[in-house]
Every structure is written in structure tokens, then in C-alpha cells.
Amino acid sequence: MLISFEGIDGCGKSTQIDLLKKHFEQEGIEFSIFREPGGTELSEKVRNLLLHETTEMDPVTELLLFSAARSQLIAEEILPRLKKGEIVILDRFFDSTTAYQGYGRNSVSLEQIEILNKVATHNTVPDVTFYLKIDLETADHRTDGNDKDRMERAGSEFFHKVIRGYDELSKQVRFETIDGTLPPDEIHQLILQRIKREKL
Numbered sequence: 001m002l003i004s005f006e007g008i009d010g011c012g013k014s015t016q017i018d019l020l021k022k023h024f025e026q027e028g029i030e031f032s033i034f035r036e037p038g039g040t041e042l043s044e045k046v047r048n049l050l051l052h053e054t055t056e057m058d059p060v061t062e063l064l065l066f067s068a069a070r071s072q073l074i075a076e077e078i079l080p081r082l083k084k085g086e087i088v089i090l091d092r093f094f095d096s097t098t099a100y101q102g103y104g105r106n107s108v109s110l111e112q113i114e115i116l117n118k119v120a121t122h123n124t125v126p127d128v129t130f131y132l133k134i135d136l137e138t139a140d141h142r143t144d145g146n147d148k149d150r151m152e153r154a155g156s157e158f159f160h161k162v163i164r165g166y167d168e169l170s171k172q173v174r175f176e177t178i179d180g181t182l183p184p185d186e187i188h189q190l191i192l193q194r195i196k197r198e199k200l
């Protein structure tokens, strides 16, 4: 089973992934967690370029680097685990590319992004995607004072477009949209309910 978490920076993904990790550990359920971009030696090198490179990066180059990091993670770590029937939790997946590089950056058309996502994921789609939805003010408030990486330094106009992207994406049935301003434990319970519905 493949579970992904999505949302803008500061939405509370890390807290929820941590709570889910503890839940699976308590239940004695085997699982793995990977973050994107990253999760393999090569993908972490690409992550460094994407988040900490200071020279100008062309939007299409950015799109292809996120996709390259993803393909390596899929081939090296995710597909072998899914084939064995294991649970894999992903801190971001290709929906981030659609929201950030597609809606946010308008790097190429959404149709082209969709094709590229299929290539980069080797046609892998999550069983369920948790979208923790927060508005930009809440996000800004939560991330205020943090060191901002290259993506987080993009302006508020960019993040409004990213949110619009997630709102569009979340109309799909595999999405579970949760109000990210709810108390963490309430969000956790909603996540568990959906996972149980997916027959875990």
C-alpha cells in the first residue's frame, strides 16, 4: 500500500507522518517512509541542488530534476517494497510536482506534467493521498523564523497558485483533504479512519 502526504510548506505533514509512524510501530505493522525529493543517495544529491543551489534555475530544469530524483527513488526503493506488499509512506510525491512546477511555476503545460509524472513514477499511483490544507497566512505564521530553502523563498503569488493546484488535484477520489488547522490528534484520527477504509 502506498500512502502519500501533500500540502504547502508548514501544513503539518511531518507531525502527521510522525504520528502515523508511531501508530504502525505500536501495531507491529511493517512500513517504510521516504521523503521527496530524496530517499536514495543519488536523489539526496539532486535534492541538494534543488533546495540549496544559489544560481538561477530554469523552471524546466527544476521540473526535470524533481522528476529525476523521483525516478531513482521509485526504482531503487519503492517498487521493490510495493512488490513485496509492504506499506510505503511518502512525504510528498508527484502531486507536489503538479502543484509546484505545474500550477506554481507554469513551467510546462499540465498535460505535459501529467505525462512526465507517469514516466518518473514508472506509473505508480498512491492508494491514498492526504492533503493537509492550510491557507497561506497560517503557513507563513508557522514557518516564520525558519531558514527558508530555495523553493520556500518563492513569493506569496507562487504559493497561492500552488494552493489552487492542490485544490484542483484533491477532487480525485484517492485524495483525503483534511483541514490542517485542526488539532494534530484530530487530524491523526481522520487519517487512521481513511487508512482503515482502505483495508489495512
Ligand code: TYD
Pocket (backbone or CB within 6 Å): 008, 009, 010, 013, 035, 036, 037, 051, 066, 091, 092, 093, 094, 096, 097, 098, 100, 101, 149, 151, 152
Ligand atoms: P522540504 O524541506 O522537504 O519541504 P517540506 O518539509 O515542506 O516538504 O522541501 C521540499 C520542497 O520542494 C518543498 O518546498 C516543496 C518542493 N517540491 C517541489 O517543488 N516539487 C516536487 O515535486 C517536490 C517533491 C517538492
